[in-house]
Amino acid sequence: MVFVNYGGGGYWFFKHARWNGLTVADLVFPWFVFIMGTSIALSFRRLLKKGVSRPSLLWKVVQRTVILFLLGLFIINTKKGHNSWTTLRIPGVLQRLALTYFIVALMEVVGATAEDRNYTSRIAPIRDIVNSWGQWLVMVVMVTLHLVLTFWLKVENCPIGYLGPGGLSDMAHYNCTGGATGYIDRYIFTDDHIYQHPTPITVYKTEVPFDPEGLLGTLTSALLCFLGLQAGKILLTYTQNGARVGRFIGWAVATGAIGALLCDGRQNEGWIPLNKNLWSLSFVLVLSCFAFVLLSVCYIIIDVKQWWTGAPFYQVGMNSILVYIGHELCADKLPFQWAASSTHAHQLATDLVGTTLWVLIAVWLHYKKFYLKI
Secondary structure, eight states: OHHHHTTGGGOGGGSOOSSBSOOTHHHHHHHHHHHHHHHHHHHHHHHHHTTOOHHHHHHHHHHHHHHHHHHIIIIITTGGGOOOTTTOOOOOHHHHHHHHHHHHHHHHHHHOOSSOOSTTSTTGGGHHHHTTHHHHHHHHHHHHHHHHHHHHOOOTTSOTTOOSOOGGGOGGGTTOTTTHHHHHHHHHHOGGGSOSSOTTHHHHOOOSOOOTTOSHHHHHHHHHHHHHHHHHHHHHHOOSHHHHHHHHHHHHHHHHHHHHHHHTTSSSOSSSOOBTTTTOHHHHHHHHHHHHHHHHHHIIIIIISOSOOOTTHHHHHHTHHHHHHHHHHTTTOTTTOOOOOSSHHHHHHHHHHHHHHHHHHHHHHHHTTOOOOO
16 A cells, blocks of 8 residues: 555556556555454454453444544645645545444444354354354445445436546536545535545546545445455354365355456446445455455465465554554655656656665564554
């Protein structure tokens, strides 16, 4: 994420897709959401085994949610002089993480158990799913709500179910950017308090603000986080490596197949195109597929075969919030970034140096046993 945010060397595939489609840059944040769900499952089981009460867990969840939201609102969103109350952007990356975390963690506060259940019953092979049937029901309701609002909410002067970027791509619906997704944010937050420079503006010359971390997409990001939670429950429920990897691959096939079916395997076709700006259902399912595959590969290489320890990336992961906030605040500041020519070579060198410095900082903090906890 640091490398992408610093510019990715100026290469197109390290920049977010302008609207429909998928690039390397579009993978990073969703995978962070996914693995956050995995960590929720692991940490809550550990805390419950230690005897921490559910009210205490709930208080921790509320605290972390509020802190994450405020960090995004007042530190990230006010950098580079954006410190006016009248134009303060309310949504954002950390705010999306906060709300997503709250939804999934709240379900786990209610549904998590300190011990494995039904391990001797007939449902033992699928108990990681059955034991969480109430949580699955909540997620079905949330996804249904997302689809209903996306495809049936009436937006003035826009066709129902519109998913396009508006602007030059559709002169008849020039100001319909994002359809219901954009409308909900503009209605609740007003135009002045959401992102003013969305990715489609450079290609389609859109004129209305649109926030890629808006409210409606929080519902599908919660699904992505919940699928990560499911991965964590697989690790907690089954002890054999084959059982774990087999289920990871099974989930990858299932989510990938449904996502491909929804988008018809093409960039701009299908019922629900792949779209990170909208956090469309197809986008979330396809990214979940990739996440399960990546998790399987890392699990085999690191845990099973022990060919690699995960360094230096696990040190960065242990201080991920500090690294994220730090790299945002130090953007455009020496020695993390400096003015470079427009060639790929110079931009790549600048972005690699800045990224490497944050990796080294994370490794040093790990050596000093300093971790920013919220």
